[in-house]
Amino acid sequence: MSKSYDVAVIGGGAIGTAVAFHLTRLGAGRVALFERQQIANGTTAQSSGLLRAHYSVPANMALAKASLEMFEGFGEMIGDEEASAGFIRCGYIIVAPEGESSQAVRGAIAHQAGIGIEARLIDRAEALELHPWLNLDDIDAIGYEPGAGFADPYLTASWFARAAKRAGADIRQGVSVEGLLMDGNRVTGLKTSEGDVQAGAVVAAMNVWSHDLTRWTGVTLPMSITRHDVLAFEVDEPYTPRFPILKDLASPSLLYTRSTSGSQILVGTGDEGVETDSTETVDADIPLDWIVEQGEALAHRMPKFEEARFVTSWSGLYDTTPDWNPVLGPLPGIEGLNVAFGLSGHGFKLSPMIGRLLAQAALGLPTDQPLEPYRFSRFAEGQPLRGTYGAGAVS
Ligand SMILES: Cc1cc2nc3c(=O)[nH]c(=O)nc-3n(C[C@H](O)[C@H](O)[C@H](O)COP(=O)(O)OP(=O)(O)OC[C@H]3O[C@@H](n4cnc5c(N)ncnc54)[C@H](O)[C@@H]3O)c2cc1C
Structure with missing residues (x-):
């Protein structure tokens, strides 16, 4: 039976x-x-x-808020004090140049604050206190969500x-x-x-x-399947989780960064990725030009990475709807x-x-x-x- x-x-x-x-x-x-x-x-x-509640779609914001609360109280939710999601609450900074994306950041932050998410616009001085490696010359709006971070x-x-x-x-x-x-x-x-x-x-x-x-x-x-590549770079000075996550809406491929492996920087992109029919990523061939472009965009935002060493990369798949x-x-x-x-x-x-x-x-x-x-x-x-x-x- x-x-x-x-x-x-x-x-x-x-x-x-x-x-x-x-x-x-x-x-x-x-x-x-x-x-x-x-x-x-x-x-x-x-x-x-990455964990954040920064969205502009209100339903996503509500979902992300509730999820973030569960990540924060993970052990309690699981009912085992040893249970951990490996959550590092390093905060999230989103930067945008003048124009539509700057307006979108301002609107999203206002909406977040309105539903009880700790999020606010900050000025350059505060952003540089939180993340002293940033170059903010071309940035108009800076949003900050202290409760965001990353987990395992x-x-x-x-x-x-x-x-x-x-x-x-x-x-x-x-x-x-x-x-x-x-x-x-x-x-x-x-x-x-x-x-x-x-x-x-x-x-x-x-x-x-x-x-x-x-x-x-x-x-x-x-649903389509798209491939997305993630890179890691390092410089002599360690890039640790004391640095908040950064989302850079001024960069061509909408970079995001966070600390990884204790001292390196993880760099991912918010572009459309590469459409594929395959559910395999093992043989993904990441073009060198693309790696160089992301390295340049990173060095623009954080000039300390001008002499960065490329450490590693991996590819992953998104299941993407229209x-x-x-x-x-x-x-x-x-x-x-x-x-x-x-x-x-x-x-x-x-x-x-x-x-x-x-x-x-x-x-x-x-x-x-x-x-x-x-x-x-x-x-x-x-x-x-x-x-x-x-x-x-x-x-
Ligand atoms: C490069 C990259 C970076 C990302 N970064 C982030 C991020 O920073 N923050 C974030 O929130 N999200 C991020 N995501 C997205 C996030 O990781 C995924 O959306 C999420 O992990 C998906 O979980 P899932 O359970 O849907 O899928 P999966 O983890 O893919 O699980 C699906 C499972 O179904 C199993 N399965 C499929 N078919 C069958 C079958 N017929 N029988 C039995 N088992 C089956 C598979 O083996 C697989 O284990 C990222 C994704 C990628 C690729």
Whole structure:
């Protein structure tokens, strides 16, 4: 006889593990998570780990605020004082040149402050006190969010999975989901590499592998896969977490930076990335010219990096929707299935609250925040979720 669960989760990344954790806290009954590799081995392993509530889309801001609070109280939420997400609260500075992006920063900061997020505009003198390496000559607006920072995606997802397991969830690593069991248009379980399982409800958190849902349901997803490269540089003086995260809207590829490995600077970009059909990043070929361009933009903002040494790079994949915001909730015409895809570069910082909302949705409970802004149908309705930054990495 096949196994039977109240709720089955597909995918053991930041999102799937958070869903499984919250399911156990909401009294879901028999919960299972199926991960074909290991916990946090997918795009979660490629993440830069930035946490901030700076968004211009109000729904994202609310999600990020609630998630940041869960990162801050991580041990308490997990119910184990040893539990840690590795959160370093170094703050977040966003700088913009005169023009539209400066207006967007001012508007987003005002909105953040209005919903109780500690965020404010600061002047150059205060910015230089916080981050003495900055050149701010071409900058018009500077936003500051002291409660932001970065955390460890592997630790976070591992603790979510461990806590779910301790609460009785079946965490099945090395097990692939190969299809859905359907009764008409209702999902009733999963076909897995270890046989069929019955499930009262299913949550799919498969990120760039979500196109498999199209094979299983016939519903085409508004999602592309884009490759994004991350670089690390160093100079003799250590770049430590005493420096806040920096988002540079004046740079051509919208750089973000943070401290990494204790003394180096991690540099990522907020550009469109490179579109790909592949869910593999292993052979990513990062053009040298591109690395040099990012190095130059970094040295412009922080002249101490003029003589920087390039240390390392890696590539990761975004699951990107046309408005760069996620789809959360049901697929049209399919019952018993909730999905999360299109997290692009936001999925880690939003994972604690997305996990809670999807767990609530799977159980038919009212959700703490409406999922309606993230509905699948918004693209067909011509109502993409866009804030004042437009479609892109800030959102
Ligand atoms: C370079 C880079 C930098 C980033 N930086 C940040 C950042 O600074 N801040 C931030 O908030 N976000 C960032 N992100 C985004 C964030 O990391 C992701 O959105 C988030 O980790 C996604 O989590 P997930 O659970 O959706 O996906 P994943 O971690 O990819 O998990 C999906 C899992 O599903 C499993 N799976 C798929 N199909 C099946 C199947 N059929 N059967 C069983 N298992 C299956 C996969 O093996 C995988 O483990 C970044 C992403 C990248 C690539």
